[in-house]
Amino acid sequence: MQINETLDRYMMPAEWETHERTFVSWPVKDSMVWPENYDELCGGYAEVIRAIAAFEPVTVIVNPEQLEKASAMCGANVEFFEISHDDAWIRDNGPTFIWNANKKLKGINWRFNAWGEKYTPYDLDNALAPKILEMTRTFSWDAPIVLEGGSIHVDGEGTLLATEECLLNDNRNPELTRFEIEALVKAFVGVDKIIWLNKGLYGDETDGHVDNIACFARPGTIAMQVCFDPDDPNCEITMENLMRLRSTEDVNGRLPEIVEILQPPARYYRGKRLTLSYLNFYFVNGGLIVPVFGGDAEAYDYAAINKLQAIFPDRRIVAVDGMPLIKEGGNVHCITQQMPLGYL
Amino acid sequence: MQINETLDRYMMPAEWETHERTFVSWPVKDSMVWPENYDELCGGYAEVIRAIAAFEPVTVIVNPEQLEKASAMCGANVEFFEISHDDAWIRDNGPTFIWNANKKLKGINWRFNAWGEKYTPYDLDNALAPKILEMTRTFSWDAPIVLEGGSIHVDGEGTLLATEECLLNDNRNPELTRFEIEALVKAFVGVDKIIWLNKGLYGDETDGHVDNIACFARPGTIAMQVCFDPDDPNCEITMENLMRLRSTEDVNGRLPEIVEILQPPARYYRGKRLTLSYLNFYFVNGGLIVPVFGGDAEAYDYAAINKLQAIFPDRRIVAVDGMPLIKEGGNVHCITQQMPLGYL
Numbered sequence: 001m002q003i004n005e006t007l008d009r010y011m012m013p014a015e016w017e018t019h020e021r022t023f024v025s026w027p028v029k030d031s032m033v034w035p036e037n038y039d040e041l042c043g044g045y046a047e048v049i050r051a052i053a054a055f056e057p058v059t060v061i062v063n064p065e066q067l068e069k070a071s072a073m074c075g076a077n078v079e080f081f082e083i084s085h086d087d088a089w090i091r092d093n094g095p096t097f098i099w100n101a102n103k104k105l106k107g108i109n110w111r112f113n114a115w116g117e118k119y120t121p122y123d124l125d126n127a128l129a130p131k132i133l134e135m136t137r138t139f140s141w142d143a144p145i146v147l148e149g150g151s152i153h154v155d156g157e158g159t160l161l162a163t164e165e166c167l168l169n170d171n172r173n174p175e176l177t178r179f180e181i182e183a184l185v186k187a188f189v190g191v192d193k194i195i196w197l198n199k200g201l202y203g204d205e206t207d208g209h210v211d212n213i214a215c216f217a218r219p220g221t222i223a224m225q226v227c228f229d230p231d232d233p234n235c236e237i238t239m240e241n242l243m244r245l246r247s248t249e250d251v252n253g254r255l256p257e258i259v260e261i262l263q264p265p266a267r268y269y270r271g272k273r274l275t276l277s278y279l280n281f282y283f284v285n286g287g288l289i290v291p292v293f294g295g296d297a298e299a300y301d302y303a304a305i306n307k308l309q310a311i312f313p314d315r316r317i318v319a320v321d322g323m324p325l326i327k328e329g330g331n332v333h334c335i336t337q338q339m340p341l342g343y344l
Numbered sequence: 345m346q347i348n349e350t351l352d353r354y355m356m357p358a359e360w361e362t363h364e365r366t367f368v369s370w371p372v373k374d375s376m377v378w379p380e381n382y383d384e385l386c387g388g389y390a391e392v393i394r395a396i397a398a399f400e401p402v403t404v405i406v407n408p409e410q411l412e413k414a415s416a417m418c419g420a421n422v423e424f425f426e427i428s429h430d431d432a433w434i435r436d437n438g439p440t441f442i443w444n445a446n447k448k449l450k451g452i453n454w455r456f457n458a459w460g461e462k463y464t465p466y467d468l469d470n471a472l473a474p475k476i477l478e479m480t481r482t483f484s485w486d487a488p489i490v491l492e493g494g495s496i497h498v499d500g501e502g503t504l505l506a507t508e509e510c511l512l513n514d515n516r517n518p519e520l521t522r523f524e525i526e527a528l529v530k531a532f533v534g535v536d537k538i539i540w541l542n543k544g545l546y547g548d549e550t551d552g553h554v555d556n557i558a559c560f561a562r563p564g565t566i567a568m569q570v571c572f573d574p575d576d577p578n579c580e581i582t583m584e585n586l587m588r589l590r591s592t593e594d595v596n597g598r599l600p601e602i603v604e605i606l607q608p609p610a611r612y613y614r615g616k617r618l619t620l621s622y623l624n625f626y627f628v629n630g631g632l633i634v635p636v637f638g639g640d641a642e643a644y645d646y647a648a649i650n651k652l653q654a655i656f657p658d659r660r661i662v663a664v665d666g667m668p669l670i671k672e673g674g675n676v677h678c679i680t681q682q683m684p685l686g687y688l
Contacts, residue, residue: 008521106519139519142488175450175483177352183531187524 010098010106011190013340014156014216015283020341021057022284023090023132024049026070028063031087031119033328034270044324045088046073048289048332051318053077055284061085061128081135086125087114089330091211092148093122094337095129095140098190103342107133108188109140110147115206116171137344143188145181146172150209150334152189155216159250160191165199165208193251198240201225201275202233211333212277213241217311220250223259225279234263259311261304264297269327276322278304280331283338288315291322291331354442354450355534357684358500358560359627364685365401366628367434367476368393370414372407375431375463377672378614388668389432390417392633392676395662397421399628405429405472425479430469431458433674435555436492437466438681439473439484442534447686451477452532453484454491459550460515481688487532489525490516494553494678496533499560503594504535509543509552537595542584545569546577547617555677556621557585561655564594567603569623578607603655605648608641613671620666622648624675627682632659635666635675 027045029038052058058078062070067080087093092115095107109129114122133140153161167185168178176184182194200208214224222245227234245258264276276297281290290308292301301319309317325331371389373382396402402422406414411424431437436459439451453473458466477484497505511529512522520528526538544552558568566589571578589602608620620641625634634652636645645663653661669675 004521005523008523010521010524100521141519144486144488175485177348177354177444179349179352179534180354180531183527183534187527187531190523 006101008100009190010100011158012096012098012154014154015338017156018341019056019285019338021059021339022052023059023061023094023337023339024335025085025088025090026060026062026066027088028086037327040324041328042069042073044321045335047320048335049074049078051289051320052284052336055287061090083128083131084124085128086121087119089334090337091150091334093125093128094149095133096149096189097340099340099342105138105340105342105344107138107140108143109133110143111145112148113146113172115148116169118205136339143184145176145184148206148209149337150206150211153210153215154189154191155219155250157219157252158192160185160189160194161197161210161214161216161222162194163197163200163208163210166206169207171207195248195250197244199237201277202237203273204275205329212275212280215279217259220254220257221259222256223261223279223311225263225277226260227263232266259307261307262300264293264300267293274326276326277331280333281308282332282336286316288312288317289332290317290319291325292319293322350445352444353534354444355502356440356442356498358498359682361500362629362685363400363682365403365683366396367403367405367438367681367683368679369429369432369434370404370406370410371432372430381671384668385672386413386417388665389679391664392679393418393422395633395664396628396680399631405434427472427475428468429472430465431463433678434681435494435678437469437472438493439477440493440533441684443684443686449482449684449686449688451482451484452487453477454487455489456492457490457516459492460513462549480683487528489520489528491529492550492553493681494550494555497554497559498533498535499563499594501563501596502536504529504533504538505541505554505558505560505566506538507541507544507552507554510550513551539592539594541588543581545619545621546581548619549673556619556624559623561603564598564600565603566600567605567623567655569607569621570604571607576610603651605651606644608637608644611637618670620670621675624677625652626676626680630660632656632661633676634661634663635669636663637666
C-alpha cells in the first residue's frame with residue numbers, strides 16, 4: 001500500500017493532455033439504424049481516423065471479418081486490435097483512463113447498457129473496456145455504475161461537467177440515488193465538484209450526453225453550443241444551461257467563462273431531427289478534429305471553426321464531414337477514446 | 345430517478361438502531377484451525393445465538409448437512425437459511441445494510457478475500473452477501489473493493505472508525521490508493537469523515553479489525569480497549585490510537601469522549617497469543633451481548649461489564665463465554681451481522 005497524498009490521487013486528465021494514442025471502434029453493419037449506409041459510414045470513420053493519425057497513433061478495434069476492409073481504408077499510423085464488438089461508439093463503452101501526479105495510469109471499466117437498453121445485444125460492448133486495458137497492460141478498475149464516457153467532461157483540476165438528463169436517467173442506474181451517483185463518479189473520476197447541466201441537445205438518443213453541447217476548453221472556460229431561436233426546443237435548453245453555468249463555481253471557486261458557439265440550422269434525415277453539434281469535436285496532440293455539416297450550415301461551420309481557432313490559437317484545426325456519422329446518431333467525439341501519455 | 349436531497353443519502357445505520365434480525369453463519373468444520381474443537385465451537389455459537397434470540401429474531405446460515413445439528417442446538421426464535429458457505433464469520437463476508445432517512449434499505453456486497461487470502465477456499469463466502477440480500481429481497485449493490493464488516497464501525501451520523509493496518513493493507517486492495525479507498529468507503533457507507541486508528545490488537549490475524557479494539561458507544565463517544573503495560577505490545581498500539589482519537593474531530597466537529605476498557609490478562613492457546621477483547625460485544629434490541637473470559641480474567645470481566653453498563657444504563661447486558669470462539673480467532677461481534685429494521 002502506497003500512502004502518499006500527492007500520488008494517491010488518481011483523476012481523469014483533461015482531453016487536451018498529450019495522448020499516447022486514440023482508440024476507435026470500427027463500425028458494425030448489423031448494429032446500424034440505417035445499414036444501407038454502411039459504406040458511407042465507414043468512409044466517415046476513415047476520414048476521422050486519417051485526420052487523427054496525422055497527429056498521433058490510432059488503434060482501431062475491429063471485428064475480425066472487417067479487418068481487411070478497415071486496414072485498406074485507414075492508411076498509415078494506424079494499428080488494429082481484433083476484438084469482437086457489437087456497435088461502434090468507443091467514447092461510451094471504452095475505458096476512461098485516470099492518472100496520478102506521476103502520470104501513472106489506471107483504467108475505469110464502467111458498466112455499459114447501450115444508452116439505457118436502447119439496442120441489443122450489448123454484452124460484447126460491455127466487455128470491451130477490460131479487454132483494451134488488458135492489451136495495454138493497464139489496471140482495470142470496475143465501476144459499479146452504468147456510465148458512458150460521452151456523458152462526462154473534466155477540466156483535469158477536479159471539476160466535472162454532466163447533464164442530469166443522462167447521468168440521473170432511470171434507464172441507467174434505477175437503484176442509485178443522485179447522492180450515490182455523485183459520490184461514485186467523484187470517487188472514480190477523482191473530482192470534487194460536479195457542475196450539473198440540465199438537458200443535452202433536443203432529440204439526442206443518448207439522453208443528453210454532455211459531449212454534444214458543452215466541454216471545457218481549459219480550466220475555467222467552457223465552450224457551449226447555443227440556440228437563441230425561441231421556436232427551436234434547443235433554445236429553452238440553452239437558456240437553462242446558461243443560467244446554471246453563470247451561477248455555478250468550479251472546484252477552484254471560479255465562475256466559468258463561457259464561449260458560445262451557435263448551432264447550425266436544423267436538419268432532418270428520414271423525418272428525424274439530427275443532433276448536429278460542433279461541440280462534438282476531439283482534441284488531438286497539437287490539433288482539433290471538428291465535424292462540419294456543409295450546405296445551409298456552411299456559414300455556421302466557418303463561424304464555429306473561427307471561434308474554436310480563437311480559443312485554441314496554437315492548435316491546428318481539421319474539419320471533417322460530420323454527416324456520415326451523425327445520421328447514425330453520433331460524431332467525432334463519440335467514436336474516439338484517448339489514452340493519455342503516461343506510465344504503466 | 346428519485347431526486348430528493350434528504351432521501352437520496354443512504355448510509356450505514358449505527359449498530360444500536362433497532363434490528364429486524366441478526367444473521368449468524370453456522371461454523372464449518374473443514375475451515376477450522378483446530379477442527380478437533382468443532383463441538384466446543386458449535387456450543388459457543390449456540391450460546392451466543394440463544395442469547396441474541398432472547399432479544400430479537402436470529403437467522404442462521406447453515407450448510408445443509410449441518411441443519412439438523414444446528415437446529416437442535418439453537419432453540420427457539422431462530423430460523424435457518426440453507427446456504428453453502430466456506431467459513432463462519434458473517435460480520436466479515438455478510439452484507440452491510442444501509443438506509444436513507446425513510447429507513448428504506450439497500451445492502452452492500454463487498455468483495456471478500458478471506459482476510460488477505462489467508463484461507464482457501466473463499467468463493468462461497470464471497471458469494472454469500474448477494475444470496476442473503478436476495479432472500480431478504482433487498483437491492484444488492486456491488487462494491488468494487490475488498491472490505492470486511494469487522495473492519496469498520498460507524499456512528500450513524502457520518503463518521504466511520506477504521507484502522508490503517510487493515511483497510512490500507514496490501515493484501516486487500518493492492519491496486520487502490522488510500523485516497524481511492526477513502527472515496528469508495530465514503531461513497532458506499534455514506535460517511536463524510538473517516539477517523540483512522542493505526543493498528544488493531546497485537547496478533548490479530550484479521551490485520552487489526554477495528555471491532556476488536558474500539559467502537560462508537562453513541563455519536564461523540566468511543567469505547568476503546570486499552571493496555572498500559574509497557575511490556576505488552578498492545579501498550580504502544582493503545583498510546584498511538586489514544587493520541588489519534590484525542591486529536592481527531594468527527595464529522596460534526598466533536599473531539600470524541602473516550603471510554604477506556606482495560607484489556608484482560610494475556611492468554612495463550614497452543615503457543616499463540618489470543619486476541620481477547622471485550623470490545624467485540626454486539627448490540628441487540630434492548631441489550632448487549634458481551635464476551636467474557638473467566639479464570640484470571642474474571643476481575644477484568646466484571647470491570648468491563650460494569651463500565652459497559654455505566655455507558656448503557658438502559659441495556660440488559662448478557663455475558664457469554666468468549667473462549668470457544670476466540671480460540672478460532674474471533675468473537676461475538678465477528679459471528680453476527682445485523683439487519684436494521686427498515687423498509688424494502
